[in-house]
Amino acid sequence: MKIIACYSNKGGVGKTATSVNLAHAYAVAGHKVLLCDLDPQGASGFYLRVKPSKKLTDARFFDDVARFTKSIRASDFEGLDVLPANMTFRDFDVFLSRMRNKRSRLKKALIAAGSDYDVIILDCPPNFSTLSENVFKAADQIVVPVIPTTLSERSFDQLVGFFDANKLSKKKLNAFFSMVQQRKTLHHETMDEMRKRHRKRFLQSSIPFAADIERMGQNRAPVSEYAPRSAASTAYQKLYDEIENRSASKQ
Amino acid sequence: MVRVKSCFVIRGAFDGARFAQSLKGLALRFDAAEPARRFGILDCHDQSLRASGRALIQIDGSLILLCGRKSQIQGCRGEGKFVQDLPDGPVKVALAGFPKLRALMNVGSGRVEHRSFVVLGDQQKTQVRGTMMLLSSDQGQVSVVTVRHMRGYDRAFKSICQKLKKMDAAASSTEPVFDGLFPKATIYKAKPQIRIETHEPSIEVATDIIRTYLAVARQNEAGVIDDIDTEFLHDYRVSLRRVRSVISLFKDVFSLEQTAELKREFSGLMEPTGRVRDLDVYLLEKDSYFNLIPVNLHDGVRAMFTQFENERAQALGRLSRRFLTQGYDTQMRKLTELFADPANLRPGPNADRPAYDFACSLIWKRYRKTCKLARRITPHTPDEVVHNLRIDCKKLRYLMEYFAPLFDAKAFKTIIKPLKKLQDNLGLFNDFSVQQEALQNFVKQNSNTQGRADAQMALSVGGLIAVLDQRQRAERDCVIAKFKQFDSPDIRHLFRKLFHHKEG
Numbered sequence: 001m002k003i004i005a006c007y008s009n010k011g012g013v014g015k016t017a018t019s020v021n022l023a024h025a026y027a028v029a030g031h032k033v034l035l036c037d038l039d040p041q042g043a044s045g046f047y048l049r050v051k052p053s054k055k056l057t058d059a060r061f062f063d064d065v066a067r068f069t070k071s072i073r074a075s076d077f078e079g080l081d082v083l084p085a086n087m088t089f090r091d092f093d094v095f096l097s098r099m100r101n102k103r104s105r106l107k108k109a110l111i112a113a114g115s116d117y118d119v120i121i122l123d124c125p126p127n128f129s130t131l132s133e134n135v136f137k138a139a140d141q142i143v144v145p146v147i148p149t150t151l152s153e154r155s156f157d158q159l160v161g162f163f164d165a166n167k168l169s170k171k172k173l174n175a176f177f178s179m180v181q182q183r184k185t186l187h188h189e190t191m192d193e194m195r196k197r198h199r200k201r202f203l204q205s206s207i208p209f210a211a212d213i214e215r216m217g218q219n220r221a222p223v224s225e226y227a228p229r230s231a232a233s234t235a236y237q238k239l240y241d242e243i244e245n246r247s248a249s250k251q
Numbered sequence: 252m253v254r255v256k257s258c259f260v261i262r263g264a265f266d267g268a269r270f271a272q273s274l275k276g277l278a279l280r281f282d283a284a285e286p287a288r289r290f291g292i293l294d295c296h297d298q299s300l301r302a303s304g305r306a307l308i309q310i311d312g313s314l315i316l317l318c319g320r321k322s323q324i325q326g327c328r329g330e331g332k333f334v335q336d337l338p339d340g341p342v343k344v345a346l347a348g349f350p351k352l353r354a355l356m357n358v359g360s361g362r363v364e365h366r367s368f369v370v371l372g373d374q375q376k377t378q379v380r381g382t383m384m385l386l387s388s389d390q391g392q393v394s395v396v397t398v399r400h401m402r403g404y405d406r407a408f409k410s411i412c413q414k415l416k417k418m419d420a421a422a423s424s425t426e427p428v429f430d431g432l433f434p435k436a437t438i439y440k441a442k443p444q445i446r447i448e449t450h451e452p453s454i455e456v457a458t459d460i461i462r463t464y465l466a467v468a469r470q471n472e473a474g475v476i477d478d479i480d481t482e483f484l485h486d487y488r489v490s491l492r493r494v495r496s497v498i499s500l501f502k503d504v505f506s507l508e509q510t511a512e513l514k515r516e517f518s519g520l521m522e523p524t525g526r527v528r529d530l531d532v533y534l535l536e537k538d539s540y541f542n543l544i545p546v547n548l549h550d551g552v553r554a555m556f557t558q559f560e561n562e563r564a565q566a567l568g569r570l571s572r573r574f575l576t577q578g579y580d581t582q583m584r585k586l587t588e589l590f591a592d593p594a595n596l597r598p599g600p601n602a603d604r605p606a607y608d609f610a611c612s613l614i615w616k617r618y619r620k621t622c623k624l625a626r627r628i629t630p631h632t633p634d635e636v637v638h639n640l641r642i643d644c645k646k647l648r649y650l651m652e653y654f655a656p657l658f659d660a661k662a663f664k665t666i667i668k669p670l671k672k673l674q675d676n677l678g679l680f681n682d683f684s685v686q687q688e689a690l691q692n693f694v695k696q697n698s699n700t701q702g703r704a705d706a707q708m709a710l711s712v713g714g715l716i717a718v719l720d721q722r723q724r725a726e727r728d729c730v731i732a733k734f735k736q737f738d739s740p741d742i743r744h745l746f747r748k749l750f751h752h753k754e755g
Contacts, residue, residue, distance in 0.1 A: 070403075074402040
């Protein structure tokens, strides 16, 4: 079992769209995938028409494996299941910070409950917290969407700084450029500059800014389901290929 | 625990619209129908799958096995194959226990339409997936609805299953696949039930049995010609043997001349089948023959079996051609007509004797004769006597089987159990002796005029004969013990009680 986190310390960068499309790409390739919606807003569940689970509270998430597994729902796509979010997940942090071994609780819970799956994808909320520390510890790879703008650049530098300060392995970090607008000179300049500065951290593929991705909210399905030949769909497929190749070459 | 997949067999075409209406808060959406394909229902000749509540459907290159609420699917073709020869897969596993000697054959076919559907909850979320197979023959229609559970949607799955259960009139049986699609098909029974009345004249009983088994024999002809499996010829021969045994065992039911004529005629029918059956038996035992002797003697046996295979092909060809002749068909038709009514037959002195009375006297006499012979057997008695005992036991068994409906079933079971064991033992004794003889004949046929045979072959056959002889002797040593079990005071008492009523 492999755990991939989709994380950014900045909001609105396309985390949920990436989680859903990446999870779907894994499922289409024949893997058994569990998409965990750790963001209390529950957007990835919404994209897949899965309602939030009422019964799962944070305490139960970590202690009660049976209840954890019971809250998992099949999506409409073969091989892709979802653990929907819950408003009480917002207290994850407080809860986790009070526990012993607080940084490895998530990994333990996922390993216990996710044994049916080849890949677990975590859609994470945007902040630095005990939960994100758990995510960094649990994940084999951390996929970070970065919009090529000054503010995003700053956020990514902060993230790398956090990894350095806490002696976490930066090899896990797989950043890619998200919401890229080819017409904007600023985007090109930022991308060139960042690729130079974080040479090993950035993937080759990037995701364009596209109306097809925005329409996920209306269609409530992964892009490749309703716009299979679109540039966005192709881009997500390339992103999947690259992530899968990286993890294969690591192994 | 929710079952992952459930299967429902529904008579007639599945009414999707009505079903959709019955669902509260859930919507049903059908995909477009896939192009219709051919299907075949596979079973063996005696329909053992049907009898065990299962149905095996072949659609193009896939086998689908329905069994209660479960279904299995495997990508392979099954027609004409034995279950043990299918590639490994879930259907093969589920078919474990299927008769080894019976091949799968098409027992009915038609067209199948396949449609997928989904059951949607609010927000148009799929909660249950399903497929509907509509099987149509020229005699009827049956729908097979399979629904698949999706993780986290137990309630929708349970509710759909309950609704389907109500439509599934046969309550998880697969019988509608047979009687819904092919209501006119006759079910083959190698041993049909024959009704006998206590006071029925014995000539009527005899003609009933003969007529029934003539029909059974005829139902096997096509399978012999198509060479589906060796059981067709076996059943054909068993049926005719039963006919012959009625003719010879029901003493004086027919006139002397009539009896002689019939014996001649049925011997004539049996005679051309003997060689094929002998060769079938050798070929079925092929593997065990190889196991009897060391590997360095295998070459000779291999050569022998190649010759057997060729000879069998020729002999079966001759027999099939015979079955296809006008003369054979006319002969069988005439016999069927003859036994349609007891009045067509010339009666003997026992013709009108009531069945029960006649049965008691025949069985009692045969029992006494068999016991008298068996009690004389010592370790030094010639094999010939043991052979005679086998034949007597067989006759006793036939008589008891024919008249069984007139007697207490439980008592019969008690008697037949040790008799069967004795017969199995005698049967093996006989098989080993017949096989040795056959092997010797084989060497003789393959020797030159000076009586010299190929050394490889002679070595192998010699080895086989030595082993078979030892086995025959081992069986022979058991005969006395097995008879003692049959000859227990309890069984004796039962025989007397059932069949020997002293006058007055």
